[in-house]
Amino acid sequence: MAVMPEGAAHRVLILAPVGRDGPATAELLPKAGLAGSVCRNLEELVAELGMGAATLFVAEEALFARDLGALRDWVCAQPPWSDLPVIVLTSHHQDRRVTAWRHGLVESLGNVAMLERPVHPLTLTSTLKAAVRARQRQYEVKALLEAREQAAAALAREVDEATAELRRQMAERERMQDALRQAQKMEAIGQLTGGVAHDFNNLLMVISGGLDVLERNREGKRARLLIDGMRNAAERGAQLTRQLLAFARRRPLHTEPVDLARLLEGMRELLDRSLGDNIELEMRFEPGLWPVEVDAGELELVVLNLAVNARDAMPGGGKITVKAENVPASDCVRLAVIDTGTGMTPDVQARAVEPFFTTKEVGKGSGLGLAQAYGFARATGGELRIESELGRGTCIELTLPRSLHTPADQRMPEAEHETAHVRSGRHILLVEDDEQVASLVSDMLEQLGHDVLRASSAAAALGVVADGRQIDLVFSDIMMAGEMDGLGLAHELRRRFPDLPVLLTSGYADAARGVIEAGRFQVLAKPYRLEDLQAAMGKMFRADAH
Numbered sequence: 001m002a003v004m005p006e007g008a009a010h011r012v013l014i015l016a017p018v019g020r021d022g023p024a025t026a027e028l029l030p031k032a033g034l035a036g037s038v039c040r041n042l043e044e045l046v047a048e049l050g051m052g053a054a055t056l057f058v059a060e061e062a063l064f065a066r067d068l069g070a071l072r073d074w075v076c077a078q079p080p081w082s083d084l085p086v087i088v089l090t091s092h093h094q095d096r097r098v099t100a101w102r103h104g105l106v107e108s109l110g111n112v113a114m115l116e117r118p119v120h121p122l123t124l125t126s127t128l129k130a131a132v133r134a135r136q137r138q139y140e141v142k143a144l145l146e147a148r149e150q151a152a153a154a155l156a157r158e159v160d161e162a163t164a165e166l167r168r169q170m171a172e173r174e175r176m177q178d179a180l181r182q183a184q185k186m187e188a189i190g191q192l193t194g195g196v197a198h199d200f201n202n203l204l205m206v207i208s209g210g211l212d213v214l215e216r217n218r219e220g221k222r223a224r225l226l227i228d229g230m231r232n233a234a235e236r237g238a239q240l241t242r243q244l245l246a247f248a249r250r251r252p253l254h255t256e257p258v259d260l261a262r263l264l265e266g267m268r269e270l271l272d273r274s275l276g277d278n279i280e281l282e283m284r285f286e287p288g289l290w291p292v293e294v295d296a297g298e299l300e301l302v303v304l305n306l307a308v309n310a311r312d313a314m315p316g317g318g319k320i321t322v323k324a325e326n327v328p329a330s331d332c333v334r335l336a337v338i339d340t341g342t343g344m345t346p347d348v349q350a351r352a353v354e355p356f357f358t359t360k361e362v363g364k365g366s367g368l369g370l371a372q373a374y375g376f377a378r379a380t381g382g383e384l385r386i387e388s389e390l391g392r393g394t395c396i397e398l399t400l401p402r403s404l405h406t407p408a409d410q411r412m413p414e415a416e417h418e419t420a421h422v423r424s425g426r427h428i429l430l431v432e433d434d435e436q437v438a439s440l441v442s443d444m445l446e447q448l449g450h451d452v453l454r455a456s457s458a459a460a461a462l463g464v465v466a467d468g469r470q471i472d473l474v475f476s477d478i479m480m481a482g483e484m485d486g487l488g489l490a491h492e493l494r495r496r497f498p499d500l501p502v503l504l505t506s507g508y509a510d511a512a513r514g515v516i517e518a519g520r521f522q523v524l525a526k527p528y529r530l531e532d533l534q535a536a537m538g539k540m541f542r543a544d545a546h
């Protein structure tokens with residue numbers, strides 16, 4: 001015997017107010033495993049229906065000649081899954097009027113079955129059970145429909161979420177592409193800058209070296225003044241190329257463990273002097289600040305550049321805060337230079353690190369300060385970030401890699417110029433493919449009292465040496481046209497004539513870096529002055545003498 005689930009939705013609603021039909025049916029139901037509920041009139045039936053029912057069991061006389069509007073409305077308003085079974089117990093009346101009324105009843109109540117009196121109890125219970133089972137199926141369909149709706153809603157939610165995620169990823173990719181484009185642009189500018197600087201250095205070499213020669217040969221106050229002016233210009237040019245090369249990352253960085261607080265405190269006097277009276281300078285360092293692995297000289301230049309920028313942004317005075325703190329998450333130290341100045345417009349901020357970008361008057365700014373800082377940050381393996389609000393101020397932030405070594409107590413003093421007099425009269429083979437530079441350098445060497453032989457390529461130099469002429473030292477440019485550059489020449493000479501000293505020179509420090517790293521050859525960086533050349537020679541010959 002199937003036991004029907006409990007609850008209003010699973011009961012048989014009985015309406016048979018006249019005679020024994022109602023109570024008798026109600027008694028039969030529990031034995032058949034069904035639940036029933038007896039209603040006293042049509043109104044009560046409709047009210048009970050509202051609470052749910054599996055089927056209706058109605059004696060026709062309870063409906064006949066009554067207003068069935070409310071019941072009909074309920075039947076019509078059923079949801080699509082629902083088709084309430086109605087079992088009508090008919091009487092013996094067979095006249096036409098009653099038959100027509102029964103047809104109408106079937107039309108208006110839909111799922112109607114008629115049972116004619118007298119009804120055998122088994123017929124009654126089996127009919128009711130069949131109706132309840134049919135209703136049960138409808139409930140199952142309903143549950144299935146609801147489950148499907150929920151699944152569809154869940155799917156729709158997932159689709160929404162996935163779409164949002166996709167949008168986010170697309171935006172992120174867009175942002176990264178922008179950053180990449182920017183980085184590529186900077187890289188291209190960097191390469192260009194490096195190339196310009198290289199030529200520039202050769203030019204400076206001609207100027208400053210020429211001046212040295214002139215200086216030793218000319219007397220007179222006017223010549224003196226001219227020479228000083230020209231030398232200043234050349235030095236300014238050399239300073240510019242230093243910044244350019246730092247930006248282009250073509251200058252080797254000599255990184256070492258640096259105690260940031262000590263380095264910056266050491267700059268205080270210099271900064272105070274450059275900033276002027278109406279600017280307050282505050283330095284704040286986290287206690288236990290980690291040492292950083294940087295090129296100390298370059299970093300000083302960066303800080304000076306940032307401080308000067310901050311000063312320029314505060315014509316009416318203000319405050320500069322130099323702050324450093326550890327960033328454990330990325331194992332680096334964050335250095336920030338913060339000002340209370342004019343700030344930058346978004347346009348200026350976007351272009352600020354471009355070399356030669358400046359908003360300052362002609363002659364006031366070259367637009368290289370931030371470019372140098374940016375190049376430094378990149379070459380050091382860190383980043384440079386700008387935050388700026390118009391009218392409020394600017395914060396330039398650098399991340400510097402942490403060093404795991406202890407900084408030397410004191411920074412090594414600058415290598416002293418080698419002034420020891422070198423015995424002159426040496427035979428120098430000068431290898432240089434730039435005619436102008438070659439003639440200047442040979443003048444310089446002669447000025448120092450040496451004999452100079454010239455070769456304009458590595459191959460020519462090898463030829464000269466192989467000739468068996470007396471050569472005490474080969475002085476060669478690194479960057480040279482032809483199959484072999486200066487470094488190749490140096491290696492070849494070292495192989496064939498291990499005792500012959502080789503001094504290299506380059507204005508293009510990328511090339512020089514390889515050499516320095518290999519640690520095998522001495523390199524003199526261009527542009528150099530007569531005393532630098534003399535010092536380098538002195539070192540070579542002294543080393544030679546040992």
Ligand SMILES: Nc1ncnc2c1ncn2[C@@H]1O[C@H](COP(=O)(O)OP(=O)(O)OP(=O)(O)O)[C@@H](O)[C@H]1O
Pocket residue numbers: 305309310313339341342343344348352353357358359360364365366367368369370371393394
């Ligand atoms: N702290 C700052 N506040 C406001 N604007 C700034 C600041 N720092 C830089 N800028 C803007 O960025 C531009 C570029 O700065 P950058 O240091 O590269 O060049 P510069 O200062 O103009 O010239 P240079 O430093 O080579 O003498 C500046 O001209 C200025 O407009």
Ligand SMILES: [Mg+2]
Pocket residue numbers: 305308309365368369370
């Ligand atoms: Mg600047």
